[in-house]
Amino acid sequence: MDIKKIVEYQKVDSKLFQLERQLNQSVNKQKCAQLSAIARDSQAKSAKLEEQASQIAKEIQDLFKIADQNKLKIKEILAQDVEKMSVEQIDAALALREKLMQNLAILDKKATKLAELANSVLSEFNKTKVNYKNAGEKYKEYKEAYDKEVSEISPKVQELQKELRELAKVVDAKLLEEYKKRRHDRIFPVFVSLNNKCCGGCHMEVPASSLSKLEKEGILVCENCRRVIYKD
Template structure:
């Protein structure tokens, strides 16, 4: 393996790696992503709340229907002429009246509870709406700043990529493939020197046999950090 050539290639690639890292670590980018997630979460919550509200309205309507039925029955009871009833009939009528009034009270309470729930849903819906629009605004601002910074980095990045591409022609295919694979896994630098008895990447001390192998073949992959340890 021609170590010198691949080391030159890696040196140039270090600049590209730094640019990629700067893009990944860009604060505007991070904020934009966070705000986008917040806006999406708020939207999901809004849909849930809309469904909750629909369900509550359905329940309210059902109770109102029951309420009307109860009231109708109660009115029928109340207009009955007590004077023409015997004692037993009056007693039955009073029991029925109590039952109907009791039912009406329960329905009335349920309606109040549901109305309270509706109020909570509406309050949260408004809050979530505000969170959504705030997040969207912040997203737009951060995205614009990120795009601006990216536009400044991009030409330099393209230039490096094209220089690397032309250097690749002079490299051994196997070495390059190995390099790219490790680079893709974010292992960088890929090639590290043998430092006395240790890996130049992770500082792990190497067995004598491994060191001999490196010296014999020129390079070996570190079992610990997976970098390629070279000797020259």
């Protein structure tokens, strides 16, 4: 089995891997992810606050309805002709009026509290909206910077990819397939040499039985790190 070609391929690919890692570790990329999360959270919070606000509005409306009913009753009491009423009836009417007035005062207090709550929800909503807007603006800045990073290394990436395509033509297809599988899982380097009876990737000692297999077949998959071990 010709290991040399795939090792050569890996050597070129390692440059590509470095560039990918550089992009992955980019501060701009991380900032973009953070700001996206903030924007998402702000949006979710806004939706929640909107729901809360409409609930409060409904409660206030209900209170007003009850208050209107009370006011109507008071008006009815006041409209009664006292001339035709007994003293007991007048007393009862006055007591009812007193009770309704008290209820109105309680409703008024409740409405005031709800209005205060509505105000705080609104101010929270506005704050959230500002956060969302700021996150969006900052995201744009970092995204532009990140895109610039990408475009700066892009020619180098394309050049390496082209070189790899050429090299791939002469690499054993099965080895390349094994290579690409691990590369996809971000295991790198994929092919490592045997070092002092140890895996050149994770440094785990290779058991004697596997060593003879390696001797016979030329390669061996490390049981610990899944890398492909070869003999120099």
